[in-house]
Amino acid sequence: MCRMSVLFRLEQESALRHALERDELELYFQAQGDLHNGRVSGAEALLRWRRGDTVVPPSEFIPLAEKSGLIVPIGAWVIDTACAHLRAWADQGLAETRLAVNVSARQFFAGDLESVVSEALARHGVKPSCLELELTESLLMHDPEATTALLHRLKDLGVSLSLDDFGTGYSCFAYLSRFPIDTLKIDQSFVRDMVTQANTASIVAAIIGLAHRLNLHVVAEGVENEAQLAYLRRLGCDEIQGYLFSRPVPEADYLALLASDTTLPGAPQTAAHTLLLVDDEPGILSALRRMLRQEGYRILIANNALEGLELLAREAVQVVISDQRMPGLSGSEFLARVKDMHPDCLRIILSGQADMASVLDAINNGAVYKFFTKPWDDAQLRERIREAFRVQAALALANPLQP
Structure with missing residues (x-):
């Protein structure tokens, strides 16, 4: 045998x-x-x-x-x-x-x-x-x-x-x-x-x-x-x-x-996550939307900080990405207000001309979650935005009564 x-x-x-x-x-x-x-x-x-x-x-x-x-x-x-x-x-x-x-x-x-x-x-x-x-x-x-x-x-x-x-x-x-x-x-x-x-x-x-x-x-x-x-x-x-x-x-x-183009069962056909992009350069906004078009986000656009604050007052936004140098409020000033008025919203600065002193101060004060420079790496930025949504979701679960 x-x-x-x-x-x-x-x-x-x-x-x-x-x-x-x-x-x-x-x-x-x-x-x-x-x-x-x-x-x-x-x-x-x-x-x-x-x-x-x-x-x-x-x-x-x-x-x-x-x-x-x-x-x-x-x-x-x-x-x-x-x-x-x-x-x-x-x-x-x-x-x-x-x-x-x-x-x-x-x-x-x-x-x-x-x-x-x-x-x-x-x-x-x-x-x-x-x-x-x-x-x-x-x-x-x-x-x-x-x-x-x-x-x-x-x-x-x-x-x-x-x-x-x-x-x-x-x-x-x-x-x-x-x-x-x-x-x-x-x-x-x-x-x-x-x-x-x-x-x-x-x-x-x-x-x-x-x-x-x-x-x-x-x-x-x-x-x-x-x-x-x-x-x-x-x-x-x-x-x-x-x-x-x-x-x-x-x-x-x-x-x-x-x-x-099959998708997973139950995959959202419209965005479950809302992302606000704030930049005074239309070309940058277009490039970001193009990079994120397959991510499934609902994307809102603002050309300055005041428009961004108006959208935040009307819409439920989980993550906001802002340029640093804009007319009126700078990105760090804008995100400091967002932190006070919408503390459950994760905040990211993306800029090629950042005043590093202001940005570092904003980071130290908790107004900024992440900072990226222009030009950005598409894959890295996409992953960090996904991470921001995960962190925001965890914070929302930990503070269900947060306004």
Whole structure:
């Protein structure tokens, strides 16, 4: 019986080796949804083995690939193929997207991961930030010192790094602050029970809060129903992945999902958040609106501080962004009034000609939440505005009677 088992394993290993040579492997794509605007934010590339008319799931061949060492060349193929897809999508005129691939422990420590990634990016001319490498907690904690060094070299290539299945392994918070990770992925085991189990809900809330304090993005895996989706929204999770939004599908179906502009169930069709922009330069206001057009905000416009105060008196605004140097009241003076009259509104200064003394004074007095200069980095400013809405929501919950 043992001999038959060994023979069967050897036959399967040989078949898997030939699968790589005969192009029997392919990638499926599971979309990730942005909880802020409801749209597709990226995807995870998942490996499949097509044997004739049968698609073999990874649970049936990945363990064999790991044990035999085939996972190293297979993993290199996955990274290269993911980059090839990203290149093809860009050539088709699709909007820039993020694609995540899983990296096994054996591949991570094989010694050539850095060159595999850099060569694939260069070969296909892919923007590094479009590629995300997913790593597990157990992998990172196997040799923390060596791991940290390699992670920094990978980050130097420009790719993003995510920690998969967070909470199921070592969860060493001391090392979490040292690893150059961009994203935490909450394991589906927590997502599955969080709606009905108080302790699990507390863990999920704590993970999201911790991640945001460390300036990390949070993706919840295994979201299968609208109750889970709604609860994650309330907790301030950034993105979800799961059957509720999309199963893993072939490339053609994933591209069809992108083309359909499908949004998450319950995603607001009109803005749930109101943002006030105050600037005396029409070009700046236009540029900000253009940058934020897919964020789902309800955007109000004022050309000076007095117009801004009038809008704040009429409308429920959660976040205001103001220029510093404007006719009449300066941005810091305007936001000082906003702090006194509308203390529940988060305040941001965005200016290219800021009087730093006035701005620093406003920050020290609590009138300003964040300060950005012109020209700004689009991605960074978008994330800080999202953060402002999260902070404002938390303050509103903590002070429900606030006027």
